[in-house]
Amino acid sequence: MRDLSARLKDCAVNTATLGFQATIEEVIDAVARAGFGGIAPWRREVEGKDIGAIARQIRAAGLGVPGYCRSTYIPAADKAAFEQNIEANRRAITDAAELGARSFVMVVGGLPAGSKDIAGARAQVAEGTALLLDHGKAHGVRIALEPLHPVYAADRSCLSLLSEALAMCEAIEGTVNEPWLGVCIDVYHVWWDPGLRQAIARAGAARRILGFHVCDWLVPTEDVLNDRGMMGDGVIDVPKIRRDVEAAGYEGFVEVEIFSAGNWWKRPIAETLSVCRERFATAT
Amino acid sequence: MRDLSARLKDCAVNTATLGFQATIEEVIDAVARAGFGGIAPWRREVEGKDIGAIARQIRAAGLGVPGYCRSTYIPAADKAAFEQNIEANRRAITDAAELGARSFVMVVGGLPAGSKDIAGARAQVAEGTALLLDHGKAHGVRIALEPLHPVYAADRSCLSLLSEALAMCEAIEGTVNEPWLGVCIDVYHVWWDPGLRQAIARAGAARRILGFHVCDWLVPTEDVLNDRGMMGDGVIDVPKIRRDVEAAGYEGFVEVEIFSAGNWWKRPIAETLSVCRERFATAT
Numbered sequence: 001m002r003d004l005s006a007r008l009k010d011c012a013v014n015t016a017t018l019g020f021q022a023t024i025e026e027v028i029d030a031v032a033r034a035g036f037g038g039i040a041p042w043r044r045e046v047e048g049k050d051i052g053a054i055a056r057q058i059r060a061a062g063l064g065v066p067g068y069c070r071s072t073y074i075p076a077a078d079k080a081a082f083e084q085n086i087e088a089n090r091r092a093i094t095d096a097a098e099l100g101a102r103s104f105v106m107v108v109g110g111l112p113a114g115s116k117d118i119a120g121a122r123a124q125v126a127e128g129t130a131l132l133l134d135h136g137k138a139h140g141v142r143i144a145l146e147p148l149h150p151v152y153a154a155d156r157s158c159l160s161l162l163s164e165a166l167a168m169c170e171a172i173e174g175t176v177n178e179p180w181l182g183v184c185i186d187v188y189h190v191w192w193d194p195g196l197r198q199a200i201a202r203a204g205a206a207r208r209i210l211g212f213h214v215c216d217w218l219v220p221t222e223d224v225l226n227d228r229g230m231m232g233d234g235v236i237d238v239p240k241i242r243r244d245v246e247a248a249g250y251e252g253f254v255e256v257e258i259f260s261a262g263n264w265w266k267r268p269i270a271e272t273l274s275v276c277r278e279r280f281a282t283a284t
Numbered sequence: 285m286r287d288l289s290a291r292l293k294d295c296a297v298n299t300a301t302l303g304f305q306a307t308i309e310e311v312i313d314a315v316a317r318a319g320f321g322g323i324a325p326w327r328r329e330v331e332g333k334d335i336g337a338i339a340r341q342i343r344a345a346g347l348g349v350p351g352y353c354r355s356t357y358i359p360a361a362d363k364a365a366f367e368q369n370i371e372a373n374r375r376a377i378t379d380a381a382e383l384g385a386r387s388f389v390m391v392v393g394g395l396p397a398g399s400k401d402i403a404g405a406r407a408q409v410a411e412g413t414a415l416l417l418d419h420g421k422a423h424g425v426r427i428a429l430e431p432l433h434p435v436y437a438a439d440r441s442c443l444s445l446l447s448e449a450l451a452m453c454e455a456i457e458g459t460v461n462e463p464w465l466g467v468c469i470d471v472y473h474v475w476w477d478p479g480l481r482q483a484i485a486r487a488g489a490a491r492r493i494l495g496f497h498v499c500d501w502l503v504p505t506e507d508v509l510n511d512r513g514m515m516g517d518g519v520i521d522v523p524k525i526r527r528d529v530e531a532a533g534y535e536g537f538v539e540v541e542i543f544s545a546g547n548w549w550k551r552p553i554a555e556t557l558s559v560c561r562e563r564f565a566t567a568t
Contacts, residue, residue, distance in 0.1 A: 111503075116521040118476065151435040153476035154503045154519045164478045192402065192437035194448045219395075219438045224508060235438045237400040 001243045004254060005281030012038025012066050014213065014257035015045060018272055019265025024054060027269070032061035034273040038253045041099065042069045043092055051098045059100065066103065066253040067144060067184065067211050068096035073109025074128040075121040075158065085109075086128050090135045097139040102252070103210040104136060105184050106145050110155040121158040122168075129181070130172045137180050144210040145169065146184040151224050162190050162199040169208055182208035185245060186257065188215050188228055191236040197244050204248020212245050214238050214284050215258045226261035230275060232283025242284060254284060285527045288538060289565030296322025296350050298497065298541035299329060302556055303549025308338060311553070316345035318557040322537045325383065326353045327376055335382045343384065350387065350537040351428060351468060351495050352380035357393025358412040359405040359442065369393075370412050374419045381423040386536070387494040388420060389468050390429050394439040405442040406452075413465070414456045421464050428494040429453065430468040435508050446474050446483040453492055466492035469529060470541065472499050472512055475520040481528050488532020496529050498522050498568050499542045510545035514559060516567025526568060538568060 002010060013031045015024065022030070024045040031039045039058060046054060046068075058065060071089050076082040089104075096104045108125045111118060129143065136143045145165040148157035159165055165183045173181045183203055190196050203209045216234030221227050231238050242254065256276045258264050264272050286294055297315045299308065306314070308329040315323045323342060330338060330352075342349060355373050360366040373388075380388045392409040395402060413427065420427045429449045432441030443449055449467045457465045467487055474480050487493045500518030505511050515522050526538065540560045542548050548556050 111519055116519050118521075122478070149435070150433060150476045151508060154501055154505075158476075160476055161478060192434045192442075192444055194406070194445060217438055221438075224435060235395055235400050237402075 001239070001246050004284055008035045008277060008280065009037030010254060011036050011280045012040055012064070012253035012255040013273065013276060014040040014069065014255050015042055016069070017256055017258045017264065017276065018269045020045065021265070022269060024049070025057060028057050028061055028063065030269050030273060032063055034270070034277060036063070038064040038066050038255065040065065040067045040069060040255055040257070043095070046095060046099070051095055055099045064253065065099050065101040066255050067105040068092065068099055068101035068103070069105045071104065071106040071108065073107070075109045075112050075124040077112040077114065082124060082128065086131050089128070089132050093132060093135050093139055093141050096141045101141060103142040103144040103182070103184070105211065106143060107148060108145065108157050108159045110153060110158050118153065118158050125159060126168055126172060129168065133172060133181050142210050143181050144184040145181070146186060147189055149189040149224070161193060161195070162203065163195055166199060166203055166206070166208065170206070175206070179206065179208050182210035184211035184213065185209060186213035187236050187238055187241050188213070188217060191217060191241065196241070200244045200248050204245070204250060207249070209245060209248060209250040211252065211255060212242070212250060213255050213257045214242070215256065222262065226259045228259045230258060230264065231256070231279040238284050254280065256280070285523070285530050288568055292319045292561060292564065293321030294538060295320050295564045296324055296348070296537035296539040297557065297560060298324040298353065298539050299326055300353070301540055301542045301548065301560065302553045304329065305549070306553060308333070309341060312341050312345055312347065314553050314557060316347055318554070318561060320347070322348040322350050322539065324349060324351045324353060324539055324541070327379070330379060330383070335379055339383050348537065349383050349385040350539050351389040352376065352383055352385040352387070353389045355388065355390040355392065357391070359393045359396050359408040361396040361398065366408060366412065370415050373412070373416050377416060377419050377423055377425050380425045385425060387426040387428040387466070387468065389495065390427060391432060392429065392441050392443045394437060394442050402437065402442050409443060410452055410456060413452065417456060417465050426494050427465050428468040429466070430470060431473055433473040445477060445479070446487065447479055450483060450487055450490070450492065454490070459490070463490065463492050466494035468495035468497065469493060470497035471520050471522055471525050472497070472501060475501060475525065480525070484528045484532050488529070488534060491533070493529060493532060493534040493536070495536065495539060496526070496534060497539050497541045498526070499540065506546065510543045512543045514542060514548065515540070515563040522568050538564065540564070
């Protein structure tokens with residue numbers, strides 16, 4: 001396992017961690033100044049701006065872009081809305097290419113309004129992902145399905161298990177040497193899964209691990225969406241999961257992503273980045 | 285699938301649904317008067333009382349007892365505390381026998397304080413369950429492992445998946461014709477699982493389905509513990525899951541269990557029972 005205390009260049013900051021308090025331009029500077037090697041921006045910070053200029057600033061700062069966050073939810077109540085969702089994702093993938101992102105992160109969406117058909121939602125996700133994979137290949141951007149914790153199954157992601165995401169990858173792309181479709185593994189979503197270790201090994205063997213996100217699960221959790229913890233402050237054995245991910249062959253960025261309305265988002269960006277740096281070294 | 289509108293005697297009420305507003309004696313009368321066939325009481329209503337008298341009242345009212353809720357959490361920080369947890373459960377199983385309960389419902393517990401070792405917690409659960417199974421057999425009470433939604437993995441149940449619970453049953457008891465160890469399936473905890481249908485079939489084939497709980501997952505959910513919905517008010521396709529459970533051979537009670545601090549627990553017991561009766565017929 002890599003010694004992250006000596007390899008801050010292997011660590012990336014997902015900008016959501018900083019609570020969107022500053023412009024993307026300011027955040028790029030702050031992340032680079034703090035010594036990190038990568039940044040993962042969100043569409044809300046980028047869309048409507050001069051993306052070429054943002055991409056140049058990121059490159060000039062010496063930062064890599066592990067992923068671009070994140071997809072428009074795919075499942076829809078009718079075909080026209082489904083097509084709109086796919087089209088919005090195609091535009092975002094084009095932007096991801098311009099940003100130099102290694103992957104486009106897919107949070108796939110839950111049940112369409114009024115629906116109880118989770119199998120149907122998953123079928124829409126598979127259909128939509130196949131379409132977006134073609135667009136990603138054409139633009140040089142890999143597609144990373146991110147299974148989300150089952151607590152979000154109804155409203156954010158009908159894709160919950162890592163094993164399920166891998167099965168979808170294989171069903172869509174088949175077995176290939178250089179996959180364009182893979183998974184983003186976030187410890188918050190998968191730490192509890194008794195099949196996690198096996199699924200990580202399978203993902204690594206298929207070369208499908210496209211991203212690795214860290215944070216922590218707090219006890220108690222005040223809010224399952226926006227009360228995530230800094231590595232070391234919760235109950236996830238993050239180093240154990242990282243060891244498995246790296247043993248499976250993953251050599252990409254370790255990316256911190258913390259949604260924390262009540263704590264980290266209220267702190268100055270420089271302070272949060274400083275604590276991230278320390279916790280990468282001591283608790284990741 | 286059974287037509288519950290014509291078979292209210294196959295329907296049971298878990299007393300938690302009524303918010304513990306009344307004594308168990310009053311609740312037994314209310315549930316029987318409303319026409320249900322079963323009642324599942326909680327230890328907090330029973331312990332310290334004359335259990336024989338409660339059991340006689342339940343029998344005289346013509347009610348069955350699908351399960352007795354619920355186990356003391358098993359995983360502990362040290363051996364002495366573990367033994368105390370097992371001993372508390374042994375006493376509860378003895379009470380379950382006196383109540384005539386068909387099963388003792390096990391909510392197994394999460395991580396001991398300060399621990400990040402979920403595999404270790406699961407090992408404690410397996411060890412403790414084996415001990416309790418012996419006690420259950422000796423007293424004629426089946427042990428029902430209830431996998432809980434992964435949102436509770438840290439603090440309430442390190443056992444999350446139905447497939448995981450079944451694997452534990454088989455590891456402990458082996459393959460037997462008349463198992464004493466099985467599972468309680470609650471739609472709230474497992475509805476999102478892409479492997480649910482397969483796991484239900486497997487549980488049924490092994491004759492290990494000892495209980496079936498219904499309620500609904502609300503969108504949005506205000507509180508993942510105490511904001512559960514009445515069948516039909518959320519996104520779970522309850523009839524679909526019941527069809528699978530009954531196709532797998534389950535013929536026991538369909539039991540409503542709703543934790544709802546903000547809604548159902550505030551209503552008069554008779555009103556909640558009346559709505560349960562209607563929703564068993566129309567949305568279960």
